[in-house]
Amino acid sequence: MFAPEMKKCLISLLFSSLCLFAWALEHPSDSVVKAPLKPRFLYNVDAAFWIDNREYKGPLQIDQTLFALRLSPEIGVGLTDREGGEHRLMAGVHYIQPMGSNWRDLRLHPTVYYQYHFKGLSLNFGTVPYKYFIRQLPDFLRYDSIAYAYPNIQGALVQYQSKHGFVEAMCDWRGLQRPDQREMFRVTIDGEYSYQGLFRYFAGGVAQMNHMANFAAPTPQEGVCDDAYLSPNIGIDFAGPTPLNTLLLKASYIVGYQNQRKCHTKYVPQGILLEFMVNWRWIGAKNTFYFGNYLMPFYGIYGSDLYLGDPFYQSRIYNRTDLYIYLLRKSFINCYFSWNLHWEPKGGLQHQQQVIAVFSLDGIKKQGTLRGLFDK
Numbered sequence: 282m283f284a285p286e287m288k289k290c291l292i293s294l295l296f297s298s299l300c301l302f303a304w305a306l307e308h309p310s311d312s313v314v315k316a317p318l319k320p321r322f323l324y325n326v327d328a329a330f331w332i333d334n335r336e337y338k339g340p341l342q343i344d345q346t347l348f349a350l351r352l353s354p355e356i357g358v359g360l361t362d363r364e365g366g367e368h369r370l371m372a373g374v375h376y377i378q379p380m381g382s383n384w385r386d387l388r389l390h391p392t393v394y395y396q397y398h399f400k401g402l403s404l405n406f407g408t409v410p411y412k413y414f415i416r417q418l419p420d421f422l423r424y425d426s427i428a429y430a431y432p433n434i435q436g437a438l439v440q441y442q443s444k445h446g447f448v449e450a451m452c453d454w455r456g457l458q459r460p461d462q463r464e465m466f467r468v469t470i471d472g473e474y475s476y477q478g479l480f481r482y483f484a485g486g487v488a489q490m491n492h493m494a495n496f497a498a499p500t501p502q503e504g505v506c507d508d509a510y511l512s513p514n515i516g517i518d519f520a521g522p523t524p525l526n527t528l529l530l531k532a533s534y535i536v537g538y539q540n541q542r543k544c545h546t547k548y549v550p551q552g553i554l555l556e557f558m559v560n561w562r563w564i565g566a567k568n569t570f571y572f573g574n575y576l577m578p579f580y581g582i583y584g585s586d587l588y589l590g591d592p593f594y595q596s597r598i599y600n601r602t603d604l605y606i607y608l609l610r611k612s613f614i615n616c617y618f619s620w621n622l623h624w625e626p627k628g629g630l631q632h633q634q635q636v637i638a639v640f641s642l643d644g645i646k647k648q649g650t651l652r653g654l655f656d657k
Contacts, residue, residue: 320358323369327353327412328640329654331429339628341592347429348380353410355392366399375410375432390433405438412641415440415447416471417656420569420601421535421554421576421590422489422510428654436466446485448472456493460500463586467491467508480521486513486533493587504543506579506587511536512554527560539578550574563607565657571599596625605657608636613644615651 333347355373362368375390394407405413410433417423434453441448449471456465473485491508516531533554540547552573559566576594579587593599605619616638623631637654644651 317361317363320360323357323359323371324642325355325373326640326642327355327410328638329353329429329432330636330638331654332634332636333425333429334634336632336634337623337628338631339625341595341625341628342623342631347426349429350378350380351429351432352376352378353392353432364399366397369396370394371396377430388430390431392433401442403438403440403442405440406436408433408435409438409451412652413438413440414451415442415449416473417654418469418471419487419512419533419554421571421594422469422487423589424585424591425655427585427589445476446472446474446483458494458497460497463496463503464494465492465586467589477521481518482516483518484513484515486511488512491587491589493583502543504541506542506583507538507540508579508587509538510576514554516556525559525561527558527565529556529558531556531558535573535576537576541579541582548574548578550576550578552576563610565603565605567603567605567657569601571596573597593623593625596627598626600624603657609638610650611644612647612649612651613641615639615653615657617653617657619657 329351331347331349335342335345335347337344353373353375355371357369357371359367359369371392371394373392375388375392377388377390379386390408392408392410394405394409396409396413397404403413411417411428412432417428434451436452436454438449438451440450450469452466452468454466456462458464467489468491469487469489471485471487473483475481475483488511489509493506493508495502495505512533512535514531514533516529519528519530520526533556535550535552535554537548537550539550550573552571555570557568571594575597577588577590577592580592580595593601600623602622603619604621605617607615607617609616616636619635619637621633621635623633639651639653641651
């Protein structure tokens with residue numbers, strides 16, 4: 282149980298966040314004025330809320346309800362150099378409070394990062410929030426439960442973006458080697474090139490190298506595991522001449538390399554992933570179909586310590602259909618309800634209902650709409 286001093290600290294943190302939010306509404310951020318080499322005070326408050334009810338009945342998943350709030354205040358300093366580059370040094374915390382629980386179940390994730398922007402280039406170092414990704418990783422590489430519980434990467438995120446596409450690479454050092462913890466890290470690269478004519482044509486891909494090493498001495502070594510994927514893709518978005526926001530078809534080929542070094546056990550799983558997405562104003566649908574080999578052959582041994590993707594991809598055939606409706610969608614808030622249907626041979630048809638809301642104070646002074654946790 283938390284010590285009284287820790288409780289006082291957390292209460293002070295929450296109170297300070299609310300005061301900062303109230304003050305910010307009365308005082309616009311000074312990031313509008315960008316005098317070269319003159320430091321500026323920066324602040325932001327993000328929040329996320331989710332109810333995720335999972336009525337699963339197969340052997341690959343468990344039925345459960347995830348219900349929590351995440352508050353993410355941060356402050357920092359920024360400056361603009363003489364060449365026009367933007368530098369920011371930020372610090373904050375993610376406070377995650379599961380509903381129906383007490384102090385023992387809350388979680389704190391510190392956030393400290395340096396960020397540099399110049400034209401299309403962006404460099405991020407430290408504990409960096411996932412919200413800065415240009416595009417979230419696909420489901421077979423990032424499970425929604427992990428997105429809720431682990432909102433940062435720990436390492437580096439390097440990005441370049443232009444009118445024709447983007448590329449971003451990250452190194453996430455997931456585990457510091459200790460007697461009670463394995464050394465773990467992963468490296469990913471994601472990119473896309475697109476051409477806009479009557480329709481938008483695009484091609485790209487995502488790759489991952491995920492590595493789980495041994496515990497530190499004196500814990501006995503249990504072997505090193507490698508979890509790697511390469512997935513090129515092509516697609517077309519037909520929405521251009523239509524009133525729709527999105528009408529997208531995408532095809533991906535996935536090839537993996539799974540290696541349990543101590544037992545000299547290797548697998549090279551392969552499969553095809555087909556995606557269809559349509560969105561019009563406040564309603565949308567997305568369907569994902571996978572057919573191929575088991576992508577996570579060691580999941581029964583290592584679980585989410587090794588695999589960060591959706592456990593449904595242990596199946597040779599898997600289909601997911603998301604039907605969603607936006608309840609609020611503005612520049613500073615995104616709230617939607619999603620009814621997700623999952624099908625795989627062993628469990629049959631299974632259901633998931635989600636209500637997810639994301640708020641960002643920075644969005645008040647921006648145009649467009651705020652992106653949700655899962656790019657909806």
